[in-house]
Amino acid sequence: xxxxxxxxxxxDGLQNESVIVPTAAKVAYVEALIGAGLRRxxxxxxxxxxxxxxxxxxxEVMARVPRVPGVRYxxxxxxxxxxxxxxxxxxxxxxVVVVATETFSQRNQGMSVDDAVRGFGVIAGRAxxxxxxxxxTVGASFGCPFEGEVDPARVAExxxxxxxxxxxxLADTIGVGVPSDVRRLVEAVGEVSxxxxxxxxxxxxxxxxxxxxxxxxxxxAALDAxxxxxxxxxxxxxxxxxxxxxxxxxxxxxxxVTTGADLPGVLAAAALIEAELGERLxxxxxxxxxxxxxxx
Amino acid sequence: xxxxxxxxxxxDGLQNESVIVPTAAKVAYVEALIGAGLRRxxxxxxxxxxxxxxxxxxxEVMARVPRVPGVRYxxxxxxxxxxxxxxxxxxxxxxVVVVATETFSQRNQGMSVDDAVRGFGVIAGRAxxxxxxxxxTVGASFGCPFEGEVDPARVAExxxxxxxxxxxxLADTIGVGVPSDVRRLVEAVGEVSxxxxxxxxxxxxxxxxxxxxxxxxxxxAALDAxxxxxxxxxxxxxxxxxxxxxxxxxxxxxxxVTTGADLPGVLAAAALIEAELGERLxxxxxxxxxxxxxxx
Numbered sequence: 001x002x003x004x005x006x007x008x009x010x011x012d013g014l015q016n017e018s019v020i021v022p023t024a025a026k027v028a029y030v031e032a033l034i035g036a037g038l039r040r041x042x043x044x045x046x047x048x049x050x051x052x053x054x055x056x057x058x059x060e061v062m063a064r065v066p067r068v069p070g071v072r073y074x075x076x077x078x079x080x081x082x083x084x085x086x087x088x089x090x091x092x093x094x095x096v097v098v099v100a101t102e103t104f105s106q107r108n109q110g111m112s113v114d115d116a117v118r119g120f121g122v123i124a125g126r127a128x129x130x131x132x133x134x135x136x137t138v139g140a141s142f143g144c145p146f147e148g149e150v151d152p153a154r155v156a157e158x159x160x161x162x163x164x165x166x167x168x169x170l171a172d173t174i175g176v177g178v179p180s181d182v183r184r185l186v187e188a189v190g191e192v193s194x195x196x197x198x199x200x201x202x203x204x205x206x207x208x209x210x211x212x213x214x215x216x217x218x219x220x221a222a223l224d225a226x227x228x229x230x231x232x233x234x235x236x237x238x239x240x241x242x243x244x245x246x247x248x249x250x251x252x253x254x255x256x257v258t259t260g261a262d263l264p265g266v267l268a269a270a271a272l273i274e275a276e277l278g279e280r281l282x283x284x285x286x287x288x289x290x291x292x293x294x295x296x
Numbered sequence: 297x298x299x300x301x302x303x304x305x306x307x308d309g310l311q312n313e314s315v316i317v318p319t320a321a322k323v324a325y326v327e328a329l330i331g332a333g334l335r336r337x338x339x340x341x342x343x344x345x346x347x348x349x350x351x352x353x354x355x356e357v358m359a360r361v362p363r364v365p366g367v368r369y370x371x372x373x374x375x376x377x378x379x380x381x382x383x384x385x386x387x388x389x390x391x392v393v394v395v396a397t398e399t400f401s402q403r404n405q406g407m408s409v410d411d412a413v414r415g416f417g418v419i420a421g422r423a424x425x426x427x428x429x430x431x432x433t434v435g436a437s438f439g440c441p442f443e444g445e446v447d448p449a450r451v452a453e454x455x456x457x458x459x460x461x462x463x464x465x466l467a468d469t470i471g472v473g474v475p476s477d478v479r480r481l482v483e484a485v486g487e488v489s490x491x492x493x494x495x496x497x498x499x500x501x502x503x504x505x506x507x508x509x510x511x512x513x514x515x516x517a518a519l520d521a522x523x524x525x526x527x528x529x530x531x532x533x534x535x536x537x538x539x540x541x542x543x544x545x546x547x548x549x550x551x552x553v554t555t556g557a558d559l560p561g562v563l564a565a566a567a568l569i570e571a572e573l574g575e576r577l578x579x580x581x582x583x584x585x586x587x588x589x590x591x592x
Contacts, residue, residue: 148588176587178550179509204584206499206543210506213475238583247502254474287534288500291472292444 001257003216004040005245006198007033009226009273010061011042011076012242015054016232017277023057025276027064032272033227034071036265038245042074042095042224046082062089074135078109083123086132093133095169096123098162100138100155103146104173108139117161124164136165137200141185142177145235152181152188160192168195169224172211174235175204179214186218196221201243203282204233208243209251216257223248228270229282244283246270250290263290297553299512300336301541302494303329305522305569306357307338307372308538311350312528313573319353321572323360328568329523330367332561334541338370338391338520342378358385370431374405379419382428389429391465392419394458396434396451399442400469404435413457420460432461433496437481438473441531448477448484456488464491465520468507470531471500475510482514492517497539499578500529504539505547512553519544524566525578540579542566546586559586 010030014021021029030043043065049056058075065073075091077083086094098116099105105113124134141155159168170185186197199215201208201224212223225248231241246266252259267286274281306326310317317325326339339361345352354371361369371387373379382390394412395401401409420430437451455464466481482493495511497504497520508519521544527537542562548555563582570577 143587174587175584176550178547180551203502204580205546205587206505206540206580207547209502210509210547213506233584236584239580244502250501251474251503251506254472255476284500284502284535288471288529288532291439291470291501 001216003220003252003257003259004222005038005248005259005261006040006042006222006224007038007227007245008042008200008224008242009033009228009230009245011045011055012224013226013228013230015045015052016234016241017054017230019277020054021276023060023064026057026061029269029273029276030065032265032269034066034068036269037261038266039070039260040072040074042076044089044091045076046085046089047076047078059085059089062091072133077123079119080123080126083126087130091132093135094123094127095135095137096120097137097139098158100140100150100158101144101147104140104144107146113158117158120162121164124162128164133167134165135167135169135198136162137169137171139171140173141170142172142181143174145174152184155185156188156192159189165195167198167222168193169198169200171200172202175202175208175233175239177201177211178207179210182211182214183218186215186220198222198224200224202231202233202241203229203243204236204239209247212243212248213251213255216252227266227283228273230273230277240282244270244285246283246285250285297512299516299548299553299555300518301334301544301555301557302336302338302518302520303334303523303541304338304496304520304538305329305524305526305541307341307351308520309522309524309526311341311348312530312537313350313526315573316350317572319356319360322353322357325565325569325572326361328561328565330362330364332565333557334562335366335556336368336370338372340385340387341372342381342385343372343374355381355385358387368429373419375415376419376422379422383426387428389431390419390423391431391433392416393433393435394454396436396446396454397440397443400436400440403442409454413454416458417460420458424460429463430461431463431465431494432458433465433467435467436469437466438468438477439470441470448480451481452484452488455485461491463494463518464489465494465496467496468498471498471504471529471535473497473507474503475506478507478510479514482511482516494518494520496520498527498529498537499525499539500532500535505543508539508544509547509551512548523562524569526569526573536578540566540581542579542581546581
């Protein structure tokens with residue numbers, strides 16, 4: 001069995017850290033990740049720098065990261081202005097977020113869900129015309145910090161309304177999901193869409209790795225993770241971030257699932273960004289050690 | 297669906313913390329746990345105080361904890377001297393550890409596996425005669441820090457040789473297991489024993505909660521956890537401890553599994569021991585918050 005691991009540390013990870021990491025360190029982080037065999041990297045966000053100052057150097061990052069055959073870079077895009085920047089910066093794919101609930105959509109993107117869906121259609125159409133890959137990420141698919149429970153049928157309805165997507169990513173933005181939620185979502189979305197499914201988990205309440213395995217078992221094609229587990233949760237400031245790439249790889253590889261990525265290499269990338277951020281990161285493998293001990 | 301959660305914070309948790317917690321605080325922790333609806337508590341260890349000074353006050357703890365109808369206290373016992381203390385102290389059940397590998401058995405208990413199996417028979421016989429419950433814990437069931445991989449057949453063979461047990465606990469002492477290991481162990485042990493299975497997971501490499509769910513799905517009757525996630529791993533000093541009771545309850549309850557325990561109550565117990573230990577504990581729910589928000 002095989003699954004694609006999408007490295008989101010440089011984008012979702014660093015975006016939610018209070019430290020603003022210099023461009024050179026971001027590029028070094030990306031280089032280390034590529035060295036570790038990761039082939040799909042969400043590297044930047046084209047959200048307005050006033051809202052996300054951590055990503056203000058998106059163009060510069062994209063200009064400096066190595067272009068390696070087989071490596072695809074994604075950028076997060078929320079509107080046409082962001083898409084213009086993404087096209088100019090030369091990403092390979094765009095990740096466009098539509099939030100599942102009205103309140104969160106208004107607070108996160110300053111627009112209604114209907115407007116976000118319409119916007120998605122325009123962005124996706126233009127991006128595909130330009131030859132870019134297009135991911136629809138449904139934010140707050142597992143629960144909303146403002147509205148509480150989110151019905152999987154509501155998520156499925158959103159997916160149905162965004163047929164321009166080439167991939168659907170279901171995001172547990174606030175880290176509240178459990179494996180039975182994953183299965184319900186896969187079922188609901190599968191009724192309206194045959195697109196490959198990708199999952200985005202935060203380990204905010206220690207359910208992220210169980211969810212990842214549940215997604216794999218339910219047929220997901222890809223899983224997001226961040227080397228070091230960086231990122232945090234914007235709605236629970238003291239909580240941990242994305243599931244960590246190294247801990248996910250340990251779980252997957254020991255479960256007999258291949259990823260193409262190299263665990264010691266990811267540990268090196270995580271150590272690099274840990275030193276840059278100057279704080280103890282949520283990933284555990286770096287402290288506990290690979291087992292049985294392998295590598296040099 | 298229902299599963300029993302065995303609270304091991306007062307024993308395995310506090311035993312692996314560098315701080316020695318005063319008896320009164322241990323008793324308050326136990327009281328808070330009982331207040332949270334936990335009904336089976338591994339409260340003390342009767343290992344020699346020179347080896348585990350954190351548990352030197354076992355007798356005093358047992359003399360001071362409340363005796364509440366329906367609440368059962370367990371004590372860890374490694375030899376007959378420990379059993380004598382356990383009998384005198386008035387625990388309801390003993391947890392006797394036999395380690396799956398030769399090297400670990402020698403280093404942990406100073407005896408061969410054969411001697412440990414013989415010792416188990418003697419201890420279990422005497423304990424059952426005295427009316428105590430007897431758990432066989434197979435240490436390092438998922439892997440050994442000295443010998444590496446552990447064949448589930450080896451674990452099953454140990455279980456077969458200890459028919460005096462009334463319950464079998466399979467311990468991932470160093471936190472290396474994954475859900476497929478859980479399933480293999482359940483299958484292997486199930487071939488030689490019909491005893492109820494209990495699992496003891498450490499979240500050392502972030503696989504603990506996925507393992508807990510896998511154990512539940514494979515038919516386990518009980519899961520160990522420690523409020524606060526205290527404990528650490530003696531073989532990876534920087535790593536986290538037992539899976540946390542509150543994070544486990546969140547996962548189970550949201551998965552539709554009942555435990556009889558009360559999440560806000562466990563959070564209160566964890567806050568109490570966190571203040572006592574004076575360090576940020578691995579449990580996440582206290583920082584992230586129950587979701588959707590419940591309670592007073």
